[in-house]
Amino acid sequence: MPVLTRLIPSPVVVDIRPGALDDLASVLADQRISQSGRLAVAISDGSGARLRERLAPALPGADWFEVGGGTIDDAVRLADKMKSGRYDAVVGLGGGKVIDCAKYSAARIGLPMVAVATNLSHDGICSPVSILDNDAGRGSYGVPMPIALLIDLAVIREAPIRFVRSGIGDALSNISAVADWELSHRVNGEKVDGLAAAMARQAGEAVLRHPGGCGDDGFLTVLSEGLVLSGIAMSIAGHTRPSSGACHEISHALDLLYAGRAAAHGEQVGIGAAFATHLRGDRDGSRTMADALRRHGLPVVAREIGFSDEEFVRAVEFAPETRPGRYTILEHLGLSPERIRDAYGDYVASVTG
Numbered sequence: 001m002p003v004l005t006r007l008i009p010s011p012v013v014v015d016i017r018p019g020a021l022d023d024l025a026s027v028l029a030d031q032r033i034s035q036s037g038r039l040a041v042a043i044s045d046g047s048g049a050r051l052r053e054r055l056a057p058a059l060p061g062a063d064w065f066e067v068g069g070g071t072i073d074d075a076v077r078l079a080d081k082m083k084s085g086r087y088d089a090v091v092g093l094g095g096g097k098v099i100d101c102a103k104y105s106a107a108r109i110g111l112p113m114v115a116v117a118t119n120l121s122h123d124g125i126c127s128p129v130s131i132l133d134n135d136a137g138r139g140s141y142g143v144p145m146p147i148a149l150l151i152d153l154a155v156i157r158e159a160p161i162r163f164v165r166s167g168i169g170d171a172l173s174n175i176s177a178v179a180d181w182e183l184s185h186r187v188n189g190e191k192v193d194g195l196a197a198a199m200a201r202q203a204g205e206a207v208l209r210h211p212g213g214c215g216d217d218g219f220l221t222v223l224s225e226g227l228v229l230s231g232i233a234m235s236i237a238g239h240t241r242p243s244s245g246a247c248h249e250i251s252h253a254l255d256l257l258y259a260g261r262a263a264a265h266g267e268q269v270g271i272g273a274a275f276a277t278h279l280r281g282d283r284d285g286s287r288t289m290a291d292a293l294r295r296h297g298l299p300v301v302a303r304e305i306g307f308s309d310e311e312f313v314r315a316v317e318f319a320p321e322t323r324p325g326r327y328t329i330l331e332h333l334g335l336s337p338e339r340i341r342d343a344y345g346d347y348v349a350s351v352t353g
Helices: 020-030 047-058 072-082 096-109 153-158 161-188 194-209 217-237 246-257 265-279 283-295 309-322 329-333 337-352
Strands: 013-017 039-043 062-066 089-094 113-117 129-134 137-142 148-152
Touching (some): 013 020, 013 217, 020 047, 039 047, 072 129, 089 096, 148 153, 161 217, 161 246, 161 265, 161 283, 194 217, 246 265, 265 283, 283 337, 309 329
Parallel strands (some): 013 148, 039 089, 089 113
Antiparallel strands (some): 129 137
16 A cells, blocks of 8 residues: 655644743643643753743743753763653753753653744754764764744844844755755755755745844744744754755864854855855855845855955865765865865855945
């Protein structure tokens, strides 16, 4: 008998609106995630700690754990602290590092994880991956995606605007990532999951085309939904292909070659996506993407994030080494440093002229 459908991994709750945080306890109880209220809540010493006073009265059965940082050791220590508590679920309350640590820790002790994002800096808020620093630099660890996700737009607006801008760059980079995935399919026969590709691409396109700005609830809702759909697309595909191509290779190269100088993840992948689109010969698409980045206050060339042209050229040359086996426009063209330099000069002239 043919397979007539497939089950789509996704959270049982996605609540994106102003005031969502006020209903956290009732949502968890209503969905039978934690009827007893026994929760382990992971927070940072920043936004999470400030929200603890507000939420603690509504979560009397919760224990609160401060996350030291975003390393694999931090995540393991967090899991060790929580494993004897007989909790129903783990709640990650904060930014990307807290949520990534909470996802990994929850997986380690076999508990469902609830993500409560206090900023929109990247698509990790709903992805099946934890990005954690380790002795070798930075690693991606497969984990179950969150069972529930809450994004309170009132809290998002209180966070520094650079976090929203970073999320915009990450969402827009989906368009380039999917184009790289389809290129690999045409050249190498790599399987493309059409549903995952459609979800990731449309998430990016919705952010690209939305007329609103970083302070508008309408735009923040679309951005939030786009980052959620990106995470679900990765879960459907079983890997990060829907949201990671040459754009992310370039960003990883900047992180590795110039440690300590890296800009925000979304800023780097945004530039990487616009440049990769230019390399594919889609000059109009590259300019459209750069225009959107600029409209939202993001950089479009390397010097705007503190890297010289030569440093960026070196990063593009090194980028394929960051993801061995992944095929993108960079691997396809195999450009020499001289040709990268010429292509980047053309790109800069195109998007800044």
